Amino acid sequence: MLQTAERGASKSKKAPHKKYLEAFRIMLQTRVFEEKLASLYRGGMITGGVYLGKGQEAVSVACGLFLQKGDVFAPLIRDQAGRSAFGEPLLDVARTYLGSRQGPMRGRDGNIHRGCPKAGQLAMISHLGAMISVVVGKLLAKRMKGEKGFVGLTTIGEGGMQTGATHEGMNIAAVERVPLVVVATNNHYAYSTPNDRQFGCADLVDRAKGYGYEGSSVDGTDLAACLEVISAAVKRARAGRPPQLVVASTLRLAGHGEHDDASYVTDDIRREPFAQDALQRTEQFILEQELMDREALQQMRVEIAAEVDEAVATAQQEDTPVGSEEDWCAISTRELADQIP
């Protein structure tokens, strides 16, 4: 799938980052896919809720793009781009949203909670901040087992930054000196609540010092900056520097979920620089800098639409889970399952 991007790029000027076009393609795919999900949701075809990462694709894609096999990634709800960049197949996503029994969670947990811990991608729980210490544990264990060169990355929002679990998790990572990167995206609304009711400090990145982290800030609408800053943070963590905190600034360009019309987002905030659409900005940059021409871009769109359509069509036709065939046993040691009369 990279061929198109490279073909398009072959006659162009140099990209600001070597993964720039690869990242762009994932962002575009994410946007197309999420728009399809939103549409399916409004057609009543989705089991459960739909929570989109619109506006956060640049930060998210950068989170997944610099991780390798053996690394740990704990994404949250707006990380479709990061998950794809980390290698999650689109079909897994479609299967989860469309209720196929062949999805990674097999109907046992929903959409954004999906994960595949064996592949290094943890399955989040809804309680914000809870995954940070789990990543710490994975990294601690890897060190105990003698593995080298690994890193863990987890995402959080400006709302999630305010839980006790986040505080405990970030602190214990520093105590254990594990190679962790925490990417906090301040999208300015925690569901409907703006920043002034979430935190009192001037900038969340100031907390890095308090935790013994190295902190950096980035404009979340600027893909080149996101790639630069997050790859640098991942590199530092991998090299044994203290845990890294990256705070990105964006605006959530969708509701909290698709059931929410985000009417509480003020006009003033929509005019802020961080309210730009990262995808549009990237596309504009690509055309201006002639990294790809319009034709190549159109070709890429067509390809992506076909990929998305195929994933959705496949998942739509697959069997749904069946209660009578489910294995209702919550533990792996079957003989210790309690026999409730």
Next chain:
Amino acid sequence: MPKIPITMPQLGESMAEATIVAIKVQPGDKVSADQEIIEVETDKAVMGVTTPCAGEIAKIDAEVKGTYAVGSVLGYVEASEADAARFQKRAPEPPKGDMAQEVPGREEESAKAVKTENGSGSHFQVDEAGLPPVAAGSHFQVDAAGVLPVPAGTKGAGYLSPRVRARMLELQLTQADLAGIAGSGNAGRVTIKDLENFLGGIEGQPAEKPSAIRTGVADAMRRSWTRPLATVGLSICLDPVLEDRAKRDPKPGPALYALRALALALAEQPNAAARLIGGRAIRSESIDIGVAVEAQDGIMVPVIRNADKTSLADLTGRYTELVDLARRRRLTGDMTSGGIASISNFGTFGLEWGTPIPLPDQTLLLGMGMGKKVPWWNETKSEFVPRTEAQLTLSFDHRSLDGGGAGRLLKRVVELLGEPSKL
């Protein structure tokens, strides 16, 4: 071309229904996949409902301003075979009932649009008219709140624990069998240990298996005894019966005269034999009367049908036949069932009176004692004269009948026996 339903989506976890604000298409319009065709308003927001696939709008069932439940079919899109094939789920049939809303397309035939109405009655609303009325001023009401007194301990002599009951069932014991056990539990209740001790105690005693007829009678009597039974009695002069009997051939026994008299009396007073079941007095359509016959090791009660409509002469033949069958144990079930009252001629055992127990499915039992010569004061002659007298008793279920009613019936029987030739 196949039709794909357009359904009301679940727009938010708590949403149950939404109101249609606008419908942007009409039948015949071409639509593309994911095109917004209907605008709906929930308590949270106004949103667009999209098409399930490309095609032509076949039908719109929904109306603007109408409120529809999640999953309701709002209309149909006529789609190409290829698009429709996508909705041909190989999914097994989900269980019906209280399931959450189906995803449209999962089922060939989705529910028709169900329009919910505001202010419709709750599922939990109780129809007060359907409730039994609360008795006013019941004497059980001991406090202002009308709460019944709760006994301090509920487990007195009559209480049988689940375990005692399970053990009784296993051994086919009835509560009557436990009468001999003095319970050691709270307020004299029989505990499982009392029961086991009792059973252990009778273990060594000589015992034999009772005959089937014995067990049958025992069970019938036990069941019968669960009712409040009472007995009334009268003396009658048997001489007219004996004189009449001497003239007849074949000769009916005195009990048969009593049977015929009871049948005629019941024809006049049918309510006396009614059975009270669940607040209803149940009456039989015909006057069928049983006769207790002593067979080996027990009593059998064959039934004579329509005794009010059968002459004494005809009754005699039928009676002889049944008694013979009973003694030879050849009675079938239908010959012993369905009686509304019975006769017990305990006089044949040399007994003068008794309080026999009506059969469990009957209200009345007429008993006849032994006839004997007694001196009787003749008012007109002012002297004692000899006459043959017997005691006639009527045992009855006091729930169905009172002493007065039972007395009137018994008196009528005595009257009828006074003119035996008319029987």
Next chain:
Amino acid sequence: MSVTYLEAIREAQTYLLREDKRVFIYGQDIAGKFGGAFKATKGLAEQFPGRVLNTPISEDAMVGTAIGAAMEGMRPIVEMQFADFSSIALNQILNNAGTQYWRTQVPCPITIRLPSGGTKGSGPFHSQSMEGIYSHYPGLVVLTPATVEDAYTMLIDAVAIDDPVIYCEHKYLYYHLKADALPKDRLPIGKARVVRPGRDLSIVTNSAMVHEALAVAQQFSADGIEIEVVDLRSVKPLDTDTVLASVARTGRLLCVGEAFPWGGVTAEVIARVTTEGFHLLDAAPARINAKDTPIPYHPNLWSEHRPNAKTIAAKVRQVLAE
């Protein structure tokens, strides 16, 4: 030579650290010369460098870290300083550890040691018995060893289980309970034990209350009343069969628990006996728990708050008199 309940826990951990490279212990104040608030890990940090680790006062993160490590193939043992503080980690235990296998098919073999139950003067926040809460949620195995032998073998077994295990060790038993030696045999996890055979009434209980029940049984034995005492050992899974077999022998059931009265283990046992063994009961089953107030600080109040030999005996008489 004799072994206390606490020493058995320490010995079990020594054995586990020695025999299984995947095991490490994670908790507050457990390393160094200090060796834990109750000395359950004393000397282990020196003996096994890098495998007995002090944590910050972060119960949530301690358990979260253990979950991550377990998913990565390790066998962490988390020591909560007091069972009461595990409430801070409830989210990790119930929602992350308890759901992990069901959701992802990746087992989560963590063992969380909860120093549980009351001792004199410990008060509301250092005395709780939390086995009922953990048993209520799916995905967890919950153990309450009541003897030195069980403290040893059940901890070793707990670490071997591929699922999250809540191991409730009773603080009162730490020093009060002694055995001659570490056990050679073991009863498998999930089996209850009839610790005293009887005829007239079954007391079904767990943890420290097993010893109160035995004292009561001893007392009644003098009057010719034989009480059977069943130690549940494992609260989840609950060995319903052994309980029913005991009730079948005696016809009467009294459940004794140190936890709070609403719901919980005693209620669950009674629910199961009445559903599965109603026909075995010669009297209504009864239960006795701590009172429905926070656990009091002063010993005079504390000893009345929890069931004790006196209140259990009164309840026994009540059930026998029915």
